[in-house]
Amino acid sequence: MLLKSKLNLLFVNPPIYDFTAYDFWLKPYGLLKLIGALSNHNVFYFNFLGENYKKSVKVDGRGKFIKKKVQKPKIFSDIPKPYFRYGAPKEEFEDFLKSIKDLDAVLITSSMTYWYLGVKEVIESVRKIHPKTKIVLGGIHPTLIPNHAKDLGADLVVKGSDVEPLSVFLQVDLNPLIPEWSFENKSKFGVITISKGCPFNCSYCAIKQIEKDFSFKTKEVLKREIESLNNEKIKNLAFYDDALLFKFNEGLEKFLELTKDKSFVYHTPNGLNARFLSKETAVKLKRVNFENLFLSLESVDENFLVKSGGKLEREDFLNALENLLSAGFSKDSIRAYLLFGHPDIDEESIKESILFLKNVGIKPHLAEFSPIPSTRDSEKCSKYADLSEPLNHNKVAFSIRVLGVEKYQKIKSFAKEI
Numbered sequence: 001m002l003l004k005s006k007l008n009l010l011f012v013n014p015p016i017y018d019f020t021a022y023d024f025w026l027k028p029y030g031l032l033k034l035i036g037a038l039s040n041h042n043v044f045y046f047n048f049l050g051e052n053y054k055k056s057v058k059v060d061g062r063g064k065f066i067k068k069k070v071q072k073p074k075i076f077s078d079i080p081k082p083y084f085r086y087g088a089p090k091e092e093f094e095d096f097l098k099s100i101k102d103l104d105a106v107l108i109t110s111s112m113t114y115w116y117l118g119v120k121e122v123i124e125s126v127r128k129i130h131p132k133t134k135i136v137l138g139g140i141h142p143t144l145i146p147n148h149a150k151d152l153g154a155d156l157v158v159k160g161s162d163v164e165p166l167s168v169f170l171q172v173d174l175n176p177l178i179p180e181w182s183f184e185n186k187s188k189f190g191v192i193t194i195s196k197g198c199p200f201n202c203s204y205c206a207i208k209q210i211e212k213d214f215s216f217k218t219k220e221v222l223k224r225e226i227e228s229l230n231n232e233k234i235k236n237l238a239f240y241d242d243a244l245l246f247k248f249n250e251g252l253e254k255f256l257e258l259t260k261d262k263s264f265v266y267h268t269p270n271g272l273n274a275r276f277l278s279k280e281t282a283v284k285l286k287r288v289n290f291e292n293l294f295l296s297l298e299s300v301d302e303n304f305l306v307k308s309g310g311k312l313e314r315e316d317f318l319n320a321l322e323n324l325l326s327a328g329f330s331k332d333s334i335r336a337y338l339l340f341g342h343p344d345i346d347e348e349s350i351k352e353s354i355l356f357l358k359n360v361g362i363k364p365h366l367a368e369f370s371p372i373p374s375t376r377d378s379e380k381c382s383k384y385a386d387l388s389e390p391l392n393h394n395k396v397a398f399s400i401r402v403l404g405v406e407k408y409q410k411i412k413s414f415a416k417e418i
Contacts, residue, residue: 007104014118015048015087025238031109032179048087061189110141113390189236198242202309203376238267245276271296274320282327297336341369341399368395
């Protein structure tokens with residue numbers, strides 16, 4: 001790119017094409033960090049899933065996106081469910097593009113691999129209105145399946161968290177990467193990670209492909225992230241960490257020391273490993289205003305737990321639950337993730353897990369399984385769908401294909417009765 005003192009840069013979080021979508025504390029965290037690093041340039045921002053495109057928003061920020069029914073891709077002809085486009089209208093985005101006279105680059109993020117139709121739509125709109133503008137694509141989709149991402153038409157595809165190729169491409173400095181929350185239009189919530197990567201290696205998870213090693217962020221970086229959140233008076237904060245409680249004294253406890261006078265309300269959408277929920281830890285979480293605790297149970301099938309990585313046992317969950325209740329958490333504030341749609345978890349096993357939770361008074365949160373290429377489980381998943389096509393990673397479609405429509409619906413109904 002041409003070296004300029006100030007670039008005109010547009011950052012975009014695309015719409016979602018899926019059978020279902022919900023704002024479960026979703027924010028383009030990586031994109032906001034890039035905005036923070038490049039805020040000395042002329043920055044434009046368009047979030048198809050922003051606050052203006054939601055309805056029925058809860059106090060903590062969660063809510064439904066506006067949606068429009070669209071024609072299903074032919075690949076989903078066997079899935080008896082309607083398909084939707086979630087987020088801001090395409091026309092509104094294209095009007096926004098027309099309002100910008102000159103763009104040096106458009107930086108697009110991506111999340112789920114099977115949401116790439118939204119990315120494709122954004123690239124097509126940019127090419128139509130600003131045909132000479134450079135397009136950069138980053139996020140989870142190009143990290144996991146870079147060859148497919150390249151076919152979408154971007155000029156640069158950035159894999160993983162290494163931003164050096166982007167720095168060279170734009171001829172800019174990208175340090176430090178601190179999210180700029182002022183672009184999020186007075187959002188009711190923010191997100192953060194206190195660490196990178198995960199110390200575990202579950203057979204169905206792709207975190208090692210995204211971040212190979214586990215490490216905690218520095219105190220200075222966390223301080224600056226907290227400052228950015230405080231500047232926008234954001235109170236609800238969701239953790240995106242994959243192992244939030246791991247080495248509690250070195251990680252989360254030190255972070256909480258930095259925020260002890262900030263009055264945040266904390267949420268854990270990525271799930272907590274019950275093995276690390278000691279009595280002492282539970283008391284500390286209650287003291288600092290953790291709400292909406294999601295525990296990663298996955299299954300009570302011991303064979304599956306061992307085969308998938310062995311990070312948890314049934315007793316770990318029961319001990320964690322006892323510690324949380326004794327610390328003052330109510331059962332209504334606790335949910336447990338149960339995996340279903342995985343080839344190794346049959347209908348009876350899922351029902352057993354649901355009944356286990358019923359017996360201890362905790363509501364299940366069913367997490368439909370999305371197969372990911374290059375994980376240890378991908379080979380067995382490929383028996384149900386061609387994983388070279390990212391749409392086949394869709395969690396609803398894959399779960400239905402593994403279980404069958406009737407069993408899928410029965411399990412969903414059974415969980416709601418609990």
